[in-house]
Amino acid sequence: MSATPPTAHPLAPVGPARPARRVSWSFVLVTLASAVVGAIVAVLGVRAIGDGASALDAVKIAILAVLAIWTQTVLHEAGHAVAALARGYRPFAFGVGPLRLERSTGGWRLHVTRSVRGIGGFASLLPPPNAARPRLDDAVYLAGGPLANLIGAGLALALMPTLSPGSTAWLAAGAFAAFGLLIGTVNLIPFTSAGWRSDGRGLLDLVRRPALVAAYRRLQELGVLTMTGVRPRDWPEALVPPLPGPDADRLLRIGAAQLRLSRALDRDEPDAAREAAAVLAEAYPETPDGQRQLIAVALAAHAALVERDADLLDAWRERLDGALFDLTAQRHWLAAESALLRGDREAARAALDACRAALDRIHDDTSRRILVERLDAHTAVLAGARGPT
Numbered sequence: 001m002s003a004t005p006p007t008a009h010p011l012a013p014v015g016p017a018r019p020a021r022r023v024s025w026s027f028v029l030v031t032l033a034s035a036v037v038g039a040i041v042a043v044l045g046v047r048a049i050g051d052g053a054s055a056l057d058a059v060k061i062a063i064l065a066v067l068a069i070w071t072q073t074v075l076h077e078a079g080h081a082v083a084a085l086a087r088g089y090r091p092f093a094f095g096v097g098p099l100r101l102e103r104s105t106g107g108w109r110l111h112v113t114r115s116v117r118g119i120g121g122f123a124s125l126l127p128p129p130n131a132a133r134p135r136l137d138d139a140v141y142l143a144g145g146p147l148a149n150l151i152g153a154g155l156a157l158a159l160m161p162t163l164s165p166g167s168t169a170w171l172a173a174g175a176f177a178a179f180g181l182l183i184g185t186v187n188l189i190p191f192t193s194a195g196w197r198s199d200g201r202g203l204l205d206l207v208r209r210p211a212l213v214a215a216y217r218r219l220q221e222l223g224v225l226t227m228t229g230v231r232p233r234d235w236p237e238a239l240v241p242p243l244p245g246p247d248a249d250r251l252l253r254i255g256a257a258q259l260r261l262s263r264a265l266d267r268d269e270p271d272a273a274r275e276a277a278a279v280l281a282e283a284y285p286e287t288p289d290g291q292r293q294l295i296a297v298a299l300a301a302h303a304a305l306v307e308r309d310a311d312l313l314d315a316w317r318e319r320l321d322g323a324l325f326d327l328t329a330q331r332h333w334l335a336a337e338s339a340l341l342r343g344d345r346e347a348a349r350a351a352l353d354a355c356r357a358a359l360d361r362i363h364d365d366t367s368r369r370i371l372v373e374r375l376d377a378h379t380a381v382l383a384g385a386r387g388p389t
Contacts, residue, residue, distance in 0.1 A: 009312045011277055011299060013319060015285040034069075037182045041065055041175050048166040061171060068175035070096070072149055072183050073121045079148025080123035080141060087137040089125040090227070092363065093325055096121040102326055105368050106360025114322050116290035118194025122324065127217075129224045135206050135213065142202045146184040153180030195288030212249055215241065219255045227364045232259070233266040243279055254283050254295065261298050266370065270306045277302045293323030297330050304337035313338050329358040333371055336378060345382055352378055 041061065049057050073096050081091060093102040098115050101108060116122075123145070127137065156177035163170040190201040197205075206213055218241055225235060240263060241256040257279035264273035280295045287295055300316035303309050317334045320327050336351035352375055362368040 009307070009309060011281045011303070011307070012312060013281070013284060013296070013299075013315055033182060033186065034179075037178050041178050044174065048170065060168065061175075064168075064172050064175045065179070068172070068179045069183075071176065072152065072179045073097070075148050075152050075180070076145040076183055076187070077121045077123040079144040079146070081125065081144075082148070083144025084123070084125040084141045087140055088128040089137075089141065090128065091123075091125050092227075093124040094122070095324065100324075100326070102361075102363065104326070104361050104363050105365055109326075109361065111326065113326075116288075116322065116324060118196040118288055119290070124324075126224050126227060127220060129228050135210070138206055138213065139203060142199045142206075146187045146199055149180045149184030149187070153177040153184065156180065195286075195291075212252065215244075215249075215252050216255070219252070219259060222259050226366045229366055231266055231366055231370065232263040235263060243276065250283065250286065251291075253279065254287060254291070257283070258294065258298055261302060265301060265305055273302055273306045277306075289322065290324045293320050293327065294325075296320055297323070297327055297334070300334045301330075304334060304341070308341060310338050310341035313341065325363065326361045328361050329355055329371065332358055333374065336375075340378060340381075348378065349382055352382070 077094055077096060081094065085091065091103060093100065095101070095116075097120065098112050099110070100113055101110050125141070153176070156173040160170060160173045160177070163173060187198050188200040188203075189198060190204045191198050192201060218239060221239055222232075222235055222241075225239075226232065241259065243256055243260060244253045246253075257276045261273055261276035261280065264270075264276060277299055280299055284292060284295050284299075296316045296319040300313050300320075303313035303316060307313075313334060317331070317338065320331055332351050332355035336348045336355060339345070339347035339351055355371070355375060359368055359372065362371065
């Protein structure tokens with residue numbers, strides 16, 4: 001049960017914090033394929049062990065299968081990373097299940113969060129700044145993950161004849177090969193799962209939807225500028241995307257609205273901010289898990305800085321759990337904003353202190369600099385200096 005008072009504001013969140021579970025045929029098919037591969041691995045393993053196979057051997061095979069899935073998932077994301085690094089990309093964050101490895105202003109940090117529905121892992125990298133990027137770069141990045149799985153599977157199959165049939169090493173190599181073939185092949189099939197696109201879908205878009213790919217690249221260019229120190233208010237006008245219409249690609253529309261909202265907030269343009277915020281609030285219910293939380297933090301910031309509405313702010317602030325990336329600093333800043341709007345100065349001081357302690361978790365110097373400015377302004381107000389609260 002939410003502790004936040006209800007709000008009738010038109011930008012208030014609609015629906016549950018996490019998307020409702022729906023039957024996804026792609027997920028069902030992948031699950032069935034995994035079960036079939038697991039059963040084949042188990043049968044072959046038991047046969048290789050022979051008549052002496054025991055319940056303990058069955059448990060061992062099951063454990064090896066689980067480990068094979070995890071190591072192949074790690075290999076898949078590593079394949080994306082290596083392929084992207086070879087094309088000059090900059091690593092930003094990686095995730096496998098609940099594990100996250102993120103680059104921030106305080107360095108690389110490993111932490112645990114909840115898993116995101118629809119994806120087993122991800123590799124987030126940004127292209128180099130001021131570089132003309134051919135579609136080949138995107139193709140290499142997308143293909144790197146599946147190819148890593150297939151190459152790993154091939155090496156494991158080549159190794160198996162040198163191992164004793166039924167041994168732990170032989171069983172591990174077999175499971176690794178089987179799930180490598182499965183993960184590599186499935187990811188080359190064009191499909192979506194809980195709103196997330198497979199690598200095969202991305203490769204198909206490169207061929208069939210070049211205009212969409214070009215639009216996504218414009219969004220990435222602004223992300224690169226932010227990572228290299230350019231504030232949203234200083235982004236080149238030619239790069240700032242228009243708000244796509246309601247019939248446009250959903251994730252493109254969301255990305256453009258998020259960037260336009262960041263720019264409007266940094267330039268103190270309330271009308272432009274409300275226009276972008278309305279698009280994000282409308283898109284929120286159908287946005288994939290993991291991305292929904294990024295919309296929530298953007299709309300919470302809008303509620304704090306433009307609407308000055310504590311109820312609206314808290315309604316969005318309660319929906320930050322489970323983002324792809326660490327939002328700890330932003331969470332504490334928003335708590336301070338809420339406390340100030342409600343006149344609770346003690347709670348505001350505690351939240352400001354907690355935010356300062358978490359500044360090293362912010363991913364780029366630009367966002368950190370903007371947040372520090374806001375923290376300093378509130379600290380001055382709380383210390384008795386003149387200014388708005």
